[in-house]
Amino acid sequence: MAVPLVAGAVAQGLSKNKATPYILGGLILVTTVGGFLIVRSALKKLGLIEDKEETRINQKLTKLDHFNPNFYSPIKTTIDSFRAKEIADIFEDSTSGIFTDEEELYGAVREASNPHNMSLVSKEYMRRHDESLIDVIIKNLNKNEKKRLLKTLGY
Numbered sequence: 328m329a330v331p332l333v334a335g336a337v338a339q340g341l342s343k344n345k346a347t348p349y350i351l352g353g354l355i356l357v358t359t360v361g362g363f364l365i366v367r368s369a370l371k372k373l374g375l376i377e378d379k380e381e382t383r384i385n386q387k388l389t390k391l392d393h394f395n396p397n398f399y400s401p402i403k404t405t406i407d408s409f410r411a412k413e414i415a416d417i418f419e420d421s422t423s424g425i426f427t428d429e430e431e432l433y434g435a436v437r438e439a440s441n442p443h444n445m446s447l448v449s450k451e452y453m454r455r456h457d458e459s460l461i462d463v464i465i466k467n468l469n470k471n472e473k474k475r476l477l478k479t480l481g482y
Contacts, residue, residue, distance in 0.1 A: 381470045388473060392442045393480060394461035396453050399446035406444050408451065414439050415452035418460060422467040429472065436479045445480070 370376045392398040406414070414435045421432040439445050452460040468476065 378470075381473070384470060384473045384477065385465050387477065387482065388464060389461055391480070391482070393445035394449050394459070394464070395446055396450035396459075397446070399443040399450065403441070403443040404447050405441060406439055406447065408447065411439070411444070411447040411451045412455065414448045415455055415460070418448070418452060418463065419456055422463055429475075433475065433479050436476060440480050 367376070388394065404411075417431055417435040421428040436445075439448050449460040452458075452463070456463075464473065464476065
């Protein structure tokens with residue numbers, strides 16, 4: 328019985344305070360914005376929405392000649408087609424599981440980092456797996472792995 332009296336007294340005291348609407352408005356604003364930021368960051372982590380930085384990274388990767396299967400020149404490659412097939416398989420093995428085998432993947436990228444070599448790897452990947460290597464990279468690597476891939480390629 329005392330609780331309703333206390334709550335009534337508190338409510339009556341708040342109604343006399345001229346700052347009450349501002350306090351309540353501030354609380355509503357803070358909880359709304361905070362909730363939005365929490366939900367947005369959770370959606371980004373789940374991959375349900377793409378952030379602007381990742382979109383920029385994906386566009387940069389897509390524009391590189393490294394992943395164009397028709398770019399390579401046999402004169403300018405330093406790996407043979409057998410090694411390109413092995414590296415294509417490393418990409419497949421590294422990106423097809425739950426976790427990326429980063430050391431193996433980036434070691435292979437370092438070996439074939441020249442645009443003509445990577446283009447040959449892209450060609451072999453498409454030939455062996457019926458899917459574009461760049462599509463697999465964009466779909467299966469997270470933002471940090473893509474950044475490291477760009478850095479390994481010298482970008």
